[in-house]
Amino acid sequence: MKTIGKRLYLGLCFLFLYAPIAILIIFSFIESKNRATFTGFTFKWYQALFHNDLIMRSLWNTLLVAVTASILATLFGTIAAVGISGMRKRMRSAMMNVTYLPVINPEIITGISTMLLFVYLKEVLHLELGFFTVLIAHITFCLPYVILNVLPKLRQMDPSLYEAALDLGCGPFKAFIKVVVPEILPGIASGFLMSFTFSLDDFIITYFTSGSSFSTLPVTIYSMTRMKINPQINALSTLMFLFVLVLLLLMNIRKKGHQSTARRRA
């Protein structure tokens, strides 16, 4: 009896989580535009989606921003983390407070404050809002995640490893690449992945910093939902859901593979 109750509860929770997604997927294959009637099966919304220049351009912009911002934030953040770990306690905790600011601040505050700066810069330097302002904003909100992932790894590392490499004749740069980077690589990798997914998914900060001529996919989706009925959104949601599902399954299978090889080795 108890397990039935548990299963029912889990079932209801997952129904709640997946109902809106299921609805979007179903409607992406239905011909009628007003969502009141179920008429005929169709792929036409998918065709329309792929011929929608605005969406395709936004998708490209999104990928461009996410790849550039996450790579730059990872490089920049890793170096910053090494620097922060070398600071004295007071300086370090001051720096950590600044690092936490974008993480705990509501996104809308980060968005409008950065927008204020960019609007000011536009007047002074004639820097138009667009790709570069979005890129700067994305690097800024990704940096804390890289630093917060890399710092614990640096703390776990034995500092004498680096010193040993120096004693054995490595230059500081070579010692860093050969000894420190492999030790902190898991932190760098998860910092990069978090940056990439947050950048890909970000709406609020991009919305305030992109200006009128540049738009990423979430911003375009937002302007489409303002027009209420547009079945292309359903098709887009279905494709994104499939993409995420496949990605997660692949990651899971890879992880399982790792575990079984590890077990075999043991």
Add this chain to the structure above:
Amino acid sequence: MKGKKALALPYVVWSIAFVLIPLALVLFFSFTDKEGNFTFENILKIGKYSSIFVKSINLAVIATLICFLIGYPLAYIISRSREHVQRNMLLLIMLPMWMNFLLRTYGWMTLLENEGIINKLLSLIGLGPFQMINTQGAVVLGMVYNYLPFMVLPLYSILVKIDKSIIEAAQDLGANGFKVLIRILLPMSLPGIISGVTMVFVPSVSTFIISRMLGGGSNMLIGDLIETQFLGGNYNPYLGSALSLVLMVVMLLIMAVMNSLEEDDMEGMLV
């Protein structure tokens, strides 16, 4: 490793330029009028909007509470399942989070509409139609839906660490289910509760998308009010900054209270 801290210099400069200066600008604009003179007018004007502040906090508190009530049993059930079941269920909870929240909220628009699926199904059994979209309830539902994983994940990660034998010991000593919950589970999971509550409350209270998509025009929240000052028809960054400043102060106060709760508990545990 001397000279290492110099590596942080570019980051220090970057943070000053793109984190601290923007926040300083918010502060500056809050106390400035259109001619650039110092003024308290923006801050004083906020009194007019106090009902919107109250409404935002109110709805966010309700949403956080519902997230907790749904999320705690869910996290507990997951944490007591077999290991591979745990992993699969966590994946199922995280999967929707990877889809853009605009799309998920759009899905709810489809469900809740007057001509939507839920009303259709209800009419089959002779009920309704009910007005669901463009209500406060729909806004709360959107918040709960979008931020429930933020509650479940921290709760799960703390509940999974609680040793089964502690619960069994309490039961052996005569505690019933309710007592186990009140005396053992809740106190031991307090850090998870605090981070879950913060992670749901902060985005809920400052949202402007959910209220606009599911609440229609009549359910304006503080986030919407700020957004319209910057990107709406009447561009007014002065009032917008003042509103943001007040929102930030309210948040910091709430977070300070939350943090002190946790510290008190830590001391209590040590003594």
